[in-house]
Amino acid sequence: MFSKKKVYIYIFVLLIVVFLDFWIFSNIKSTFVKITNDNNKNIVTLIDTVHSETDYNKWVKDISAKYENLSIIYLNGVPGFDDLVTYAGSEESLEFYQENSESKDFQNGLEYASYSEIYKSQNKFIYDGKNIDLYFSPVYDENEDIIGVGIYLFDNSENESFFNLLNIFAVGIIIIFAVIMYISKFTRDPVMSYIILGLFIIVGIFVVYPLYEAVRLTFIKNGVFSLEIWKTILTTNQYMEAFWGSMKLGLMTATISTLVGFLFAFTLSRTTVKGKKFISTMATLPVISPPFSLTLSIILLFGNNGLITKQLLGMSNFSIYGLGGLTLVQTMGMFPIAYLTMVGVLQSIDSTLEDASLDLNASKSRTFFKVTLPLAAPGILSAWLLVFTNSLADFANPLILSGSYKVLSVEAYIEVTGMGRLGNGAALSLLLLLPTVTAFLIQRFWVSKKSFVTVTGKPSGRITELVSKPVKITLNTLIILIIVFLIGLYGTIIAGSFVKNWGIDYTFTLDNFREALQRGKEAIGDTVTLATVATPIAGILAMLTALVVVRKKFPGKRLMEILVMVPFAIPGTLIGISYILAFNKPPILIVGTAFIIVINYVIRELPVGVESGVAALRQIDPSIEEAASDLGADVPTVFRTIVLPLLRPAFISSLSYTFVRSMTAVSAVIFLISAKWYHITVLIYNFSENLRFGYASVLATTLIVIVLLAFGLMRLLVRDNKNLEKTIN
Amino acid sequence: MIKTSASVKLENITKVFKDPAGKGEVTAVNNVNYDIKPGELITLLGPSGCGKTTTLRMIAGFEVPTGGKIIIGNEDVTQLPPNKRDTATVFQSYGLFPHMTVFENVAYGLKLRKVSKSEIEERVIKTLDMVGLKHLAHRSPSRLSGGQQQRVALARSIIVEPSVLLLDEPLSNLDALLREQMRVEIRRIQKSLGITAVYVTHDRVEAMSLSDRVVLMNAGKIIQTGTPSEIYESPDSKFVAGFIGKVAFLDAEVKEISDDFVTVKLQDKILKTHKFSSDVKTGEPAVIMCRPESMKVVEENKGHINGTVKTNVYLGNSVESFIDTEHGEILVQIDNPSQKKIYTEGAKVGIEIVPELSKVLRNN
């Protein structure tokens, strides 16, 4: 592999490429410099004549004002013959002249000028914090006699940044070339190495780089390192209020959601109750409900013109906006997460343990508190942490329901889009990261391990009734109430889209549909288009990443696993802000394009796809893939003909999740949309901001329909899985 | 159908694994050298964990050796990935493609080689016929018996006419009877195609009955190679003798070594055994290696050692007599039992060692 000859050839070729690369780029640079110089000289010769009676001060000022990147200092008199009088446009230029007038360049410049020649300084000068090119040129009067010397200060900082960019490209090309040549010459399976390299590049550019930019920005003020932003954030009441606001909301939502989730999980797994299937469907429905939909119906029911608060109860000073309303809507939206987490845990607790306790004459309630609850504890904690994380990261609900109550995600959004304070916005969303990631890590690495220890294994078939009759009735009543409320909420959105003017005029109409779909046509089209483009990319990338992570050994594998998972743990607001920070400038300028939205979808939905791919791949005997490659298939062929078909269920579910989540995205995408590429969820937000609740309801209903269709299609495709029986190792 | 089969050369092959759990290292294969001739079937035989699979996987290209070279034909393939090597593997777990029919499974390799559709059809049917599965071509592999799946795996490998066929315990998931059938079949197909084959097994009967040559491994090293009879009859060490067949070792002292014979002293008796290539030296302690068929049961005090019959196991064409002696329990095989005297259990007997069939080994 590393034979001497190969290494020599490698080094030799690389040297040649480095040489060529630098040669080409220095040529480009010098050509560019020459063009600027010529340009500058032209300007100099263009303005080297002045009427002897002019007000030189004014002349100097006029020129500096006329040319954006030029300041001029005029010395009246011929050097060597007259005393020179200095006319500078400003204090700074005068100071600059006085500081440098003794330097060699200035002496030469004046001498050249007195011989009627233009002189360009050899050394670098800095003026007003910027690099400048300095020209000395004679100034003539109307008789073409030299009457003085002009010193021209051309700001070339634009060039500097252009050269920096060129340098990045030059070095980048060499690195890319070196790596590609290294891989093709020295690695055993170049195709695989390219894939791994490609994955690293993708997560490097679209995960690491934006986050780095976001963090960097919070430590910079006026181009230098500074802790000012953080000081501001941590000492300003408004921001800290938002932080505690988020925490308080998170605590409330997590606690209530966990209680409600447990109510459902316990009733469904530990008691006999009719209609289990229906209850569990209802309890999972909100997971896939689009953003704003629940908030919208809460406003329609309890808002200032709410059906219940205003029309039925006649309350006039009740406000749903704020902590109470937020907790309500988040709980309705997030208790399914808690339910899903806990129902799995409860089901896998062997109910013979409870039987044993009952046999020992413990009462039912004692059994519940001493056996069931402790066994389920890790699952409960896990559920709580998951909801907490979700509540903190939630953006859509507080955006329209928070009123004067402050939460971090919305505050960050306002800082960025309302105030244009990107640094503060980035810092606030980073602040959000702290509790979110802590909770995520605890959940991931501590609780999820614990729950494996306590849970015994397969779901037990028979259930021991653990509750007495009155308790059971209470539980069932609560569940019925919650489900009725949930159905009411969804019904309200649908009703809202058919009503003329909610709160005032409840006549049936189809105008909302006509109008909203007319106005939302393009947004819907954009959203569907972008989601459709992102979906297969995310799906294939996810399965490819899963393949690489499960089956291949390579340096930095652990790092890649972590980086791929990162977008799952961080709030969308942070991703959105870091994307506009990183991609609104060279070398990657994609803000405002469809590309940035697609990439954002892909990166955000990748973790879920990778997880399901990894889980599925672990079930597949590796010798199936080995057999394929043994028969002559290269990595892409193995992937296409073996891995993808075998991962079909995981693949399809990851496709539909990506599609649905992209369609319903809001927290990151709201920063990335442009006039050209709009998003349906943002339009819903705009409609509800302008109190066009009818239109908003129509779009929300449309989204719900699209989501249900996508999931229905997925179910259909996954079920059609006849001849795919996995061999399990 | 046959193209020229290739030789395989292993030069100083070493494979070190990082211990997945700790920071330690496992030397799975330790400096292995071996040449396999074209068209030959060799078995890698050895106890569990001795590095057989690892060696095979390095030949296939699934693992890269930590050191050494692998040469197939005239090409150094050490660094080539599996898809660039002209090898085909039959996996222990078969590794059939569950989403394809039997036909598609077998056709897979040919499709990759861009063979025309009609030729694929023809060759797949022919190969399936060869393994006796023509009638099942359009079934899904999950609805085949273990033996049938095994045949599909074999067909899938041989259809691409690899220069080397690699088999990793291909029969270990089958029951005894089927295993015997498949063994014969594999040998027949391998011979008729003249393909070079490496067969991994830890079953000595399988190794003996199949191979041209046996490579015996232990703890990552080759400890002896040779034809089945060489290995069986003249093992180099007690380990090989014990691994390759039932055997008893009797402590003895080497008295004299001549061109053809080795004279040893077993307690007060002198034996003259055939000399096989072995590094025993005069005056050193040694052992006599006694196979069940190289001993006879005789009257007490008539043989070389005495003992008591513990049990007799009737196997039809022979009886295995387990005899307690001061050297431990010794198994003697009595052929044609109907024509011989069988001592009852508990009887005091003597054991006679047939010198021509026995071998002296160094006691290590």
Ligand SMILES: Nc1ncnc2c1ncn2[C@@H]1O[C@H](COP(=O)(O)OP(=O)(O)OP(=O)(O)O)[C@@H](O)[C@H]1O
């Ligand atoms: N991927 C691996 N990582 C670490 N150690 C390994 C790996 N593969 C094999 N080993 C170790 O290398 C040694 C040899 O393994 P190998 O699979 O070659 O044994 P084997 O002779 O095929 O055994 P068996 O008859 O049980 O299949 C074992 O100690 C095993 O634990």
Ligand SMILES: [Mg+2]
């Ligand atoms: Mg093995």
